[in-house]
Amino acid sequence: MAGGRQEVPSGYEIYETPYAQVFLTKIKSRRITDLEKFYLQKSVPRISKLRYFLLDTKKDSITLYTPHQDVSYLDELVERGVKDISNFVTYGCDLRFLLVDSSNRMFQLQLHIHRPAVDNWWGIGQPARLSTLMEKYGPHFDDDSFYDMDHPVID
DSSP, rough: TTEEEEESOOOEEEEOOOSOEEEEEEEESSSSSSHHHHHHHHHHHHHHSSSSSEEOOOOSSSEEEESSSSSTHHHHHHHOOOOOOGGGGGEEEEEEEEETTTTEEEEEEEEEEOOSSEEEEEEEEEEHHHHHHHHHHHGTTTTTGGSSSSSSOOO
């Protein structure tokens, strides 16, 4: 970049959204640890049926972005040598882990309800540790059985 800055100014960071938008933002304090994000990065594909997903960390939450289309064809693209499948996937924010007790590291799993009259996050079950939430709900991510579990019904 000719004539442009070559480094990130002190106190700032480069932030890329799950929708591939890139921003230069002030560094914000986060209550989420790198270890917690790393745990979800490793446990989501191991425990759930999700092979393609994105995680986005904010001050007190980790949002799980899941594909909003059939991704079964992606394996075939990877087998054919396509290395960057990001152009083929559209993600949406469906679930998030909200830190509700920072001393005990307790999270509330929340479902994003997308309805004309309701566009909000709704708690699922009781707050628990990330590992407990993943063991209970993870196997149901990206499966119809998820909607048979204990969370609010919105009409």
